[in-house]
Structure formats: structure tokens, C-alpha cells
Amino acid sequence: MSDVLTIGYLARQTGTKVETIRFYERSGLLPAPARTDSNYRAYDISHLRRLSFIRKARDLGFSLDQVRELMSLSDERDRSCAAVDAIAHAHRSDIERKIEDLKALKLELDNIIDQCGCGTVAECRIIESLSPTDR
Numbered sequence: 069m070s071d072v073l074t075i076g077y078l079a080r081q082t083g084t085k086v087e088t089i090r091f092y093e094r095s096g097l098l099p100a101p102a103r104t105d106s107n108y109r110a111y112d113i114s115h116l117r118r119l120s121f122i123r124k125a126r127d128l129g130f131s132l133d134q135v136r137e138l139m140s141l142s143d144e145r146d147r148s149c150a151a152v153d154a155i156a157h158a159h160r161s162d163i164e165r166k167i168e169d170l171k172a173l174k175l176e177l178d179n180i181i182d183q184c185g186c187g188t189v190a191e192c193r194i195i196e197s198l199s200p201t202d203r
Contacts, residue, residue, distance in 0.1 A: 072104070073111040081116060082123045089119065097122055097136060130159055 079086050092098040098118055101109045121142070125135045134155055141152050183193035 071112060073113070073116060075109050075111065078111055078116055078119055082119050084119060084123050092119070092122060095132065097132065097139070128159075129163065130155075134159060 075086050075089055078084070078089055089098065093100055098115060101111045101115060104110050118139070121139060122135055125138060126132075130138065138152060138155060141147065141149075141155075180194050180197045183197075185191060185193070189195060
């Protein structure tokens with residue numbers, strides 16, 4: 069077998085932990101590599117390319133299901149990229165929603181912090197706002 073790549077090499081080249089690479093194999097995102105005579109995993113350049121694709125997609129926040137779908141679509145080179153575009157737009161919408169949720173959370177936290185008089189914990193408005201009210 070020529071040009072055999074080790075799991076450590078893939079990990080270093082892509083900045084992916086070895087255990088994560090094994091997880092991608094188990095979940096079917098990364099095809100199982102051949103094995104050497106001594107039963108070590110024997111990766112090749114196609115594994116490195118696929119792992120790089122997975123890593124970049126995950127860095128952009130795509131879910132494992134979205135990555136799986138994007139990889140499936142990427143294998144159909146002559147197909148329209150409308151489905152890819154739809155996945156990216158849906159993901160961007162999710163991110164925009166999360167940003168709005170985080171902005172609202174920040175405002176709420178700002179309001180709680182602004183009420184703090186920096187006295188004792190017994191008078192702390194932050195602790196008070198987190199504590200359940202007696203009914």
C-alpha cells in the first residue's frame with residue numbers, strides 16, 4: 069500500500085482529535101480505512117480531503133446531519149447546487165435566531181447587573197433575581 073496516512077497525521081493536518089476521527093468513522097461520515105497487515109488503520113488522501121471538508125463544515129457550525137447531507141451533495145458534481153444553498157441559508161437563519169436570542173439574554177443580564185448595589189449578598193439583586201419566589 070503506498071501513501072498510507074496515519075490517524076495521527078490526519079489529526080495534525082486537520083486539527084481534529086484522534087477520538088473525533090474515530091467517531092466520524094463510527095457515524096459513517098468518514099469511510100472506514102483499510103488496515104495494514106498489523107491491523108493499523110491505513111488512511112489515504114481521500115480520507116484527508118473528506119476529513120478536511122467535515123472539519124471546515126463543523127467549524128462553520130453545520131450539524132452532523134447537515135455535514136452528511138452536504139457531503140452527499142458534493143459527491144454529485146453535476147447536480148444543481150440549490151440544495152446546498154438551501155442548507156446554508158437554513159443554517160444562517162438558525163445562527164441569526166441564536167444571535168437575537170443571545171442579544172435578548174445580554175439585555176436581561178445587563179438589567180440584572182445594573183440593579184446590583186454591590187452591597188452584601190443578602191441584598192444582592194443578582195442573587196435575588198435568580199432565586200425562586202415564595203408563593
